[in-house]
Amino acid sequence: xxxxxxxxxxxxVAEGNPLTVKCTYSVxxxxxxxxxxxxxxxxxxxxxxxxxxxxxxxxxYGFEAEFNKSQTSFHLKKPSALVSDSALYFCAVxxxxxxxxxxxxxxxxxxxxxx
Amino acid sequence: xxxVAQSPRYKxxxxxxxxxxxxxxxxxxxxxxxYQQILGQGPKLLIQFQNNGVVDDSQLPKxxxxxxxxxxxxxxxxxxxxxxxxxxxxLCASSEGxxxxxxxxxxxxxxxx
Numbered sequence: 001x002x003x004x005x006x007x008x009x010x011x012x013v014a015e016g017n018p019l020t021v022k023c024t025y026s027v028x029x030x031x032x033x034x035x036x037x038x039x040x041x042x043x044x045x046x047x048x049x050x051x052x053x054x055x056x057x058x059x060x061y062g063f064e065a066e067f068n069k070s071q072t073s074f075h076l077k078k079p080s081a082l083v084s085d086s087a088l089y090f091c092a093v094x095x096x097x098x099x100x101x102x103x104x105x106x107x108x109x110x111x112x113x114x115x
Numbered sequence: 116x117x118x119v120a121q122s123p124r125y126k127x128x129x130x131x132x133x134x135x136x137x138x139x140x141x142x143x144x145x146x147x148x149x150y151q152q153i154l155g156q157g158p159k160l161l162i163q164f165q166n167n168g169v170v171d172d173s174q175l176p177k178x179x180x181x182x183x184x185x186x187x188x189x190x191x192x193x194x195x196x197x198x199x200x201x202x203x204x205x206l207c208a209s210s211e212g213x214x215x216x217x218x219x220x221x222x223x224x225x226x227x228x
Contacts, residue, residue, distance in 0.1 A: 004157075032214050043119070043206055043219030044158070051214045090157055096214075102171055103148075103217065105157035 002027040004093050006106035013081045013113055021076040021109045023091030030096040033074040035065055038088040038108075047089075050074060051096070061085070081113045117141065121207050121220035129228055133195035136223045140189070140209030146170075147184055148217065149192050150206040158206055164190065165212070197227045 003026045013019045025031060032051055036044040048059025055067045065076045074091060091106040120139040128134050140147050145166050150158035161180065163171040167187035175182070179198070184190040194201055204224050208217040 034216060036217075036219075041221070041224075043208075043221045044217070046216040046218070049214065049216055102160055102163065104160075105150075107157045108155075 002093060002095065002102070002104050004091050004104050004106035006089075006091055006109045008109050009107075010110045010112060013111070015083055015113050015115050016080050019078050019081045019085070019111065019113075021089050021091075021111060023074045023076065023106060025072050025074065025091070025093040027093050027095050032094045032096055033065075033067060034092040034094075034103075035059065035063070035074075035076050036090045036092060036105075038090065044090060047076070083113045083115055086111055086113045119207055119209055119218050119220035121205075121223055123223055124221065125224050125226075127226045127228065128197055130199055131196040133193065134197055134225065135191050135193045136205050136207075136225075138190045138192070138207030138220060140207070141218055144209035144211055144218070145187070146210045146212045147190050148208040148210075149182055149190070150208065152204045152206055152222070154203070161192070161205075194225075197225075199227050201225060202227045 005024045034049045035047040038044045047063050048057050050057045050067045058064045063078050067074050088108050088110050090108050094103045122137050147164045149161045151161050152158045161175045162182045164184040167184050182192045204222040206222045208219045210217045
């Protein structure tokens, strides 16, 4: 069965410092991997995705994520955090090759950037 | 392009009452999803449609929840009768399928008292 784990409920970072939000996954075969961000009282917004190719994926708002097949991880990163990055972040996974497969979301990580 | 539209934004009902949510996906998106997001948790898939057919409803509590997507465009999700534990945000999303990302609406926040 496929699953996604976000081991940290909350990540606190000072503005201007690099940030990492962790995600590990379990899926049969190769995965589609996604990161979404959720602001208060809003739906989830797509940040970036990995399907195939370069392990480092760049997305919206200066975020990037690194796919590591051996560690089954897809950590979200940003070189320099902004206060406006404070939000709830979700990692999601779906097995490659089937649009009918279920997309599973992690439990979320609350990112707090202090000025 | 217009995003995913959901209504209402908020709904408060008493337990054992019924409620319905509406979703209009992005034009041309064949796949439509309903997710339940309980406070502090990630979204949980309730049902997935491909056009007007159900692809996955394995986590839909079918004794009280129902959903339809007539004509393969907009969709309604109904709860009857509601329980206290149904208090959550109900998110609708659509996608083109394959590796395309999901586009979410702003959700309906349901409070059952």
